[in-house]
Each structure stands twice: as structure tokens, then as C-alpha cells.
Amino acid sequence: QDPCSFVLASASVAPSAAWVAADCDGDGVVNGTECNDMTDPLDPCDFENGSITEPVTADQSDCGLCPDLSPIMTILPGNIAGISNVDVAVKVNELKNFDTDGSLIRVRVPFDPRYVFTWDPSLTMAALVPVQNSEWNYQGVFLGLYHEWHYNGSGGIILAGDDRAFGFLGVYDPQNTDGQTTFTATIVPTSGGECIYTNNTDSERLVYFE
Numbered sequence: 001q002d003p004c005s006f007v008l009a010s011a012s013v014a015p016s017a018a019w020v021a022a023d024c025d026g027d028g029v030v031n032g033t034e035c036n037d038m039t040d041p042l043d044p045c046d047f048e049n050g051s052i053t054e055p056v057t058a059d060q061s062d063c064g065l066c067p068d069l070s071p072i073m074t075i076l077p078g079n080i081a082g083i084s085n086v087d088v089a090v091k092v093n094e095l096k097n098f099d100t101d102g103s104l105i106r107v108r109v110p111f112d113p114r115y116v117f118t119w120d121p122s123l124t125m126a127a128l129v130p131v132q133n134s135e136w137n138y139q140g141v142f143l144g145l146y147h148e149w150h151y152n153g154s155g156g157i158i159l160a161g162d163d164r165a166f167g168f169l170g171v172y173d174p175q176n177t178d179g180q181t182t183f184t185a186t187i188v189p190t191s192g193g194e195c196i197y198t199n200n201t202d203s204e205r206l207v208y209f210e
Helices: 017-021 031-037
Strands: 069-076 079-081 084-094 106-110 115-117 136-142 146-151 163-172 179-187 201-209
Touching (some): 017 031, 069 179, 069 201, 084 106, 084 179
Parallel strands (some): 079 201
Antiparallel strands (some): 069 084, 106 146, 136 146, 179 201
């Protein structure tokens, strides 16, 4: 009888030592560790990446096992009167506990002629957020539509669960008007090998008065 052929919810006795040491779903994590991690030892897509100790033998092509990058946009201040300094920080977070694959990580921020900044590759703090500008290459403005940055730190890899940020200090000119606008950061889909694109954008609102 196959010890891996059973309904997990129906198990009523303690498993054998052989079963605990086996890897029923082939995801590289032994059954005993999966129980401790509260993942399913019969599901090759349900496991903790840091618990892999055995060769992965399962077909995981449909598991979506890839990095997930998501940005957090921060501006300071959020309300201004007249021509004012506005600091911006963009933090790129890896959410699924997988290293990015070394392919190019690209981040875009829409161009607004009312906001002017000078890129400082040595900057370490913006909008009260620690930033690593030395690890990002500013590419300039494309087609008059957006600014773009490329990540160049640590072999181009953002480690599992880590985050890397960049920022800039600029001046916003309301041009004698009242209103509001948004600062938006977007991670270009497939950056770093990521495959979840529903959380690739974040925005903050700036309210301005003449």
C-alpha cells in the first residue's frame, strides 16, 4: 500500500517515522517538516521555500512559483501651498519569498512638467524612507511620458522577502492653481522574473494650493 495515498483530513493515528522522513508530494520538503510548517504534504505547490532539503521531483509548472514584486510610493509632504519641496521614495518589495531571477527590474513614474528633480545616486534618505540610490540607474524621461529606473544592485537580484528603494528630492510648482495630482510608481511586468502583475502599481496623492 502506498503510504502517500490517503486523505490528509482523515488521518487519525500518528504517522510512521518513514512517512515523516518521506516527501510525498515531491516538492523537496519532507512530510514531517510540512506538518510543522502547516503546509500540505500532498500538494507540491504548498510549501515553505526555506524548508526545502530534498531534490524537487514534482511538476510545479502550474504552481506560480516565482517572485512577486510590489512597489510602495511615499511622498512628503502631501499638501503644499505655492512652489514647494516634495520628496519622493519608491520601495520595491519581494512578497512571495523567492529571489528574483537576475533579469532587469524596471520601475516607472509618470512625468509631470510641474515637478522637477535632479537625480542623486548617493542619496540615502527621501521622504523619511531609507533609500539605496547607488543600486539604481536612472534612465531619464521616455517619450515625455515617464521616468524609468533600472535596478543594478547585487547582481540585479532582489533577495526573497527583501526590499530595495530609491528616492529623489524635487520641487513642485502648482502654477498659481489649486487642485490635486498623484505620484505613481509602476513595476514593469515580468521584471526580475515576477509573474504576479495585479499589485505592480502604487500611488500617493498630492494636494496643492496656489
